[in-house]
Amino acid sequence: MAAHTHDGGRRLALLFEAGPARYALEASRVLEVTPPDPDSERASVRGVFPLEDLSTLMGGAPERRPGLAVLLDTSPTLAVRVREGAEVADVAGAPHFELTRDLAQRIGTLVRGALQHEGRLYLELRAEALGQTCMLPTPAPRIVTWLDSPQGPALLFESGSTLFGVPLAHVLQISPVLAAFCPFPVPGGVIAGLLAHAGALWPVYGLPAFLGEPLAVESQVVLLELAGIQVAVCASRVLGIEHRLASAGEPGRWWTADGHVVLAPDVTRLVGASNLTGPRRGPSDIAS
Numbered sequence: 001m002a003a004h005t006h007d008g009g010r011r012l013a014l015l016f017e018a019g020p021a022r023y024a025l026e027a028s029r030v031l032e033v034t035p036p037d038p039d040s041e042r043a044s045v046r047g048v049f050p051l052e053d054l055s056t057l058m059g060g061a062p063e064r065r066p067g068l069a070v071l072l073d074t075s076p077t078l079a080v081r082v083r084e085g086a087e088v089a090d091v092a093g094a095p096h097f098e099l100t101r102d103l104a105q106r107i108g109t110l111v112r113g114a115l116q117h118e119g120r121l122y123l124e125l126r127a128e129a130l131g132q133t134c135m136l137p138t139p140a141p142r143i144v145t146w147l148d149s150p151q152g153p154a155l156l157f158e159s160g161s162t163l164f165g166v167p168l169a170h171v172l173q174i175s176p177v178l179a180a181f182c183p184f185p186v187p188g189g190v191i192a193g194l195l196a197h198a199g200a201l202w203p204v205y206g207l208p209a210f211l212g213e214p215l216a217v218e219s220q221v222v223l224l225e226l227a228g229i230q231v232a233v234c235a236s237r238v239l240g241i242e243h244r245l246a247s248a249g250e251p252g253r254w255w256t257a258d259g260h261v262v263l264a265p266d267v268t269r270l271v272g273a274s275n276l277t278g279p280r281r282g283p284s285d286i287a288s
Helices: 101-107 267-271
Strands: 012-018 021-026 030-034 049-053 068-072 078-082 087-090 096-098 111-117 120-125 154-159 162-167 171-176 181-183 191-197 200-205 220-226 229-235 237-242 253-255 261-263
Touching: 012 068, 012 078, 012 111, 012 120, 021 181, 049 068, 096 200, 101 191, 101 200, 111 191, 120 181, 120 191, 154 220, 154 229, 171 191, 171 229, 191 229, 200 220, 220 237, 220 267
Parallel strands: 021 120, 049 078, 162 261, 200 229
Antiparallel strands: 012 021, 012 087, 030 068, 068 078, 096 111, 111 120, 154 162, 154 237, 171 220, 181 191, 191 200, 220 229, 253 261
C-alpha cells in the first residue's frame, strides 16, 4: 500500500471531477477538452463524437450539464462528459498509490491507482478501458459477525443513525475528511471512499451499509489496523472511550454506562482481511 514517486522528467495529467469523485488522465491520452454541443437532444462534440457521461461509465448517475467534453486518444475516439474546471498539471513528483485488493475488485477495470496532487487525491483512469469495460455489479452483502466480548476499552462513534464500538486496540487515529479523501465513484456496496494518509492508501468503509442502511460520506474517519492491515470507517461524531460495556442480551449489542446501546461488529471479519492484503499483484501500471 506504499506510495511511490517518479524521479526526473515531467508527467502531465489532466485533473478533473466527474460525479462524486476526482480523476486524473495521462495528458498524452487527451486529444481535446472542449464545451459539448449546445443541442441537449444530441449529446455530442461537433456533431461527430457521441458524448457519454464519465460518471455513468463508472456506474453512477448522469453528470451535471453542460460540463466539459474530453476527447480521448482511443480507438475509436471516445468523448466523455466531466464537470467543469479541468486543469493540466505536472504530477511526476506526486505520490502514486496502487489499489488494495478490495478496491481493485470494484474499480480496477477502469482505475489503475490513485495519485495525490497539492493535497487532493485523484483516481488514475485507464483511458483505453473507458467505454470498453463494464463496471462490476454491486457485490452480495457480507455476513455480519459480532464480537463475543468487548475486548477491553472501546472507541464509541456514530455513523448513520447507529452508535458503534470498536476495540480501542485497533484504533490508530481519528481524522477529519479532507482533500486527501476521494469519494468512491460507484454507488452501492460498502466502500465510501479512499484516503491518502501516512504514505498509504486506505479504503474507507461505511459500517451502516453492512447493515442495509444507505452509504454516506461523513465528516470524520476512524483509522484502524486489523490483522496488520490498514483500513478506515466513516463517522459523523466520535463520542470517546468506554471502559466498561455490559451485555444487552443480544449478539453484538452492549449497554454503555449511561444507558445507550452500542453495536460492536467484528470489523476484522466484516471487512474481510483476505481482501485487504496489500496492492494487486502484477506489473506496475505506472509509466516510468
